[in-house]
Each structure stands twice: as structure tokens, then as C-alpha cells.
Amino acid sequence: MAFDKEKSAGFLINHIARLFAKELQHRIQPLGIVTGQFPILLELWEGDGLTQRELLEKLDIEQATLANTLTRMQRDGLIKRTKHPTDARAQLIWLTDKASKIKNEAYQSAAQINMESLSVLSEKDQALFMEFMRRVIAGMRSD
Known part of the structure; x- marks a missing residue:
């Protein structure tokens, strides 16, 4: 069977991404952040004080990628790390004031892109599209 990229979920999802x-x-460049930092910030805005391991579990990215991105975020003044109170090997990752101050504008940027991107679908189709994506993610995580 021949491969057809237009019928490939992976190709199409990657293209959308x-x-x-x-x-x-x-849209977020003026805020001093890049797209690779955005998923980490989203998790920390929901609740900081996480360990690197906890972030890995939430984000489904490679450990080395996360470590490098966190190092850059610390350098850029977006996060700070403190010693874990009970695990000498772990550190807790906290947002700085700089990162906290850009939260609302970053959320607004992402929400605007979501709205514009999905505007070609009806509200019902948007809800179905989101549900289908969540199901695929859950299925892939369970493998």
C-alpha cells in the first residue's frame, strides 16, 4: 500500500502543529519567550513547584530537551530552581515574577490563535475535533 501524506494522521497533525x-x-516573541518554553510555562502557570520528573510526565518530551529548555529558561529569568525538601537529587521549579507577569498575555495569544485556526469549523465540529485529539493522545499514552 502506498503512503499518502494527505491521509496520514501523523503528517496532518504535525503540519497543524x-x-x-x-x-x-x-505572537509571544515580544513577551520574551519561545514556543519550546510555552508548554512548560503552561504547566507551571497551573501550579509551580514541580520537579523535572513531574514536568516530564505531563509534557511527553525527552529528558534532555526538557533539561536544556529549563536551563535556558533559568538563564532568561523565567524560572528558578530550589532544593527539594525531601529528595536531595531533585529540584523544584518555580516561576519568577517575570514569567508570572506574562501569563495573561500569553494565554490571550494562544486563545486567539486557537479561535482563528478553528474558525473554519462549526462549534459542534470544533468540539468533536478537540475530543478526537484527546482520544488519540490518551490512546497513544496508554501504549
């Missing part, structure tokens, strides 16, 4: 990331980068 690239288009979304490109637009998101354009």
Missing part, C-alpha cells in the same frame, strides 16, 4: 507554532512564536 508547525503552523500553530509559527503563529504562536510570532
Whole structure:
């Protein structure tokens, strides 16, 4: 059977992700952040004081990628790390005031892109699309 990229979920999802990331980068760059930092910030805005291991479990990214991104975020003044109170090997990751101050504007940027991107679908189709994506993610995580 021949491969057809237009019938490939992986290709199409990746294409959507690239288009979304490109637009998101354009909008969040003035805030001093990049798209690779955005998922980490989203998790920490929901509740900081997480360990690197906890972030890995939430984000489904490689350990080395997360470690490098956290190092850059610390360098850029977006996070700080403190010793874990009970695990000498772990550190807790906290948002700085700088990162906290950009939360609302970053959320607004992402929400605007979501709205614009999904505007080609009816509200019902948008809800179905989101549900289908959540199901695929859950299925892939369970493997």
C-alpha cells in the first residue's frame, strides 16, 4: 500500500502543529519567550513547584530537551530552581515574577490563535475535533 501524506494522521497533525507554532512564536516573541518554553510555562502557570520528573510526565518530551529548555529558561529569568525538601537529587521549579507577569498575555495569544485556526469549523465540529485529539493522545499514552 502506498503512503499518502494527505491521509496520514501523523503528517496532518504535525503540519497543524508547525503552523500553530509559527503563529504562536510570532505572537509571544515580544513577551520574551519561545514556543519550546510555552508548554512548560503552561504547566507551571497551573501550579509551580514541580520537579523535572513531574514536568516530564505531563509534557511527553525527552529528558534532555526538557533539561536544556529549563536551563535556558533559568538563564532568561523565567524560572528558578530550589532544593527539594525531601529528595536531595531533585529540584523544584518555580516561576519568577517575570514569567508570572506574562501569563495573561500569553494565554490571550494562544486563545486567539486557537479561535482563528478553528474558525473554519462549526462549534459542534470544533468540539468533536478537540475530543478526537484527546482520544488519540490518551490512546497513544496508554501504549
